[in-house]
Amino acid sequence: MEQRIGCKRWRRVPLKECHMSVTHRSPRTDLAMEAHELASRQGAVNGVEESREEHEGIVVTRVRVRTQAAQRRLGKRKGTYITLDVPGLRHRDLDLQERVTKVLADELKHLLDLPPSSTILVIGLGNEHVTADALGPMVVNKLFVTRHLFEYMPHVLGDGKGYRSIAAVSPGVLGLTGIETSEIVRGIVERVRPDAVIAVDALASRSLSRVNATIQLSDAGIQPGAGVGNNRRALDKESLGVPVIAIGVPTVVEAATIAGDAIELVLNQLREQVPGNAATALFDQLSSMEKWHLVKEVLEPIENNLVVTPKEVDDFMDNVAYIVAKGLNVALHPAMTFEDADLVTH
Known part of the structure; x- marks a missing residue:
């Protein structure tokens, strides 16, 4: 919701005489934990549950939006949002990255909760030509996809047990394809008939400290482009007919x-x-x-809705794309060990 300063030319008016109108728009954020923090400043938010735990430098926060009223208050769909807050992720700490990958894989397994015979479609959202928006395509490029192997090269997977049928695609953005992302994804879902969809995208944060330092998972689906105010049609269970898991990493923050x-x-x-x-x-x-x-x-x-990203975003995107892809590879294929994942996550 929009909020405007009551005195547009406030510089010519005593600050104490400036008043706010009754409508509001909060600082832009895709992170449910930040939306909860902002909403809580105005009082307790009923219908939201939040819990927190720490694993060796990784703070895991779970926000559960239970009611329609809470959904409106936070601006986040009903569902579970899991945030991995890892300040050290900005640095090339291989041990920490390995721990983050394991936590991510475990959380993904709990969210998916599907039998090993399931078919999963992974969607890499974003623009591969814009570094800060290229997380989705970069992750898709590193995935171990297997749907074609089951049909054309079954011997590669042995008896196939412990490996799911995984398909992946980067549909591009509306400005390049002329087609709404939701239309492309819906067409693929109708053809492939997956048991679930996983959408990977870059996000926006309210806090500069969480940019390049946070990973969010959610079972509530995703709205491409929401983080930079370029809202597209949502990808969720209602629109696609199957569960949609969203994975995102905040890479930008508003200049304001x-x-x-x-x-x-x-x-x-x-x-x-x-x-x-x-x-x-x-x-x-x-x-x-x-x-x-x-x-x-x-x-x-x-x-003019300017968003910014840290200068080291190139190196960071390579690292976090590897972490997310490796976590996906382990979570999606029950038989795959982390040593196996090192070999196939390229």
Whole structure:
């Protein structure tokens, strides 16, 4: 929902006289845990359950959206959202990457909960020509696909036990294909008839600290392009007729969010060094949401929905695509060990 500053030219009006309208739009985020954090600042959110545990530097947060009211409050569909928060993921720590892969594979197995004979379709969403949006295609390129092997080269899989029939495709984006992603995927689903679909996509975060440091899994499906305000038709059980598991990694953040966080850091320094400063006193009258909208409106003439990504995104995308693909390979094929996965995840 949209929220606007009540005084468009606020620079000409005393800050205390600026008021917010009754409609709201929160800082853009695809992460359910962030949406829950933001909503909780306005009071407890009924119909949402959240739990947290830690595994050697990996914080696993589970957010369960139970009711329609909670769905509207958070802006997230009903379902379970599992977030792996791993600050060390930005660094090339091979031991940590291996631990993340194992946790990811375990969580995927629980979400899938399908027999070994199932057929799975993996969809790599995004634009392979834009690095920060290329996660889906990169993961698909590293998967061990087997659907064709069962028909044309069965000897490669031995007796086939312990291996699922896996198909994978990167449908591209509307601007390149002229076809809605949902139309392409629906056509493939009707032909292949998988038991489940797994959609992999790059996401947007509210917090710069979670960019390139978080992996989210969900059984609620996915809406391609939502993270950058380019909403396309959802891929979910209602639209495809089969369960849809979404895997995403936040690779971008809104410019207004970065600017707002920077301003807040400056204000905190002023509060410490110059207690009672008039400038900070004025800003303290505003809520965190009001401050964000103030920054958003100031940047509006130049920002134009600008999103940014860290400069090391190229190296990071290679690493995280490998982690996600390896986790998928292990989770999708019960007979595959992590040593096997090292050989087939290329």
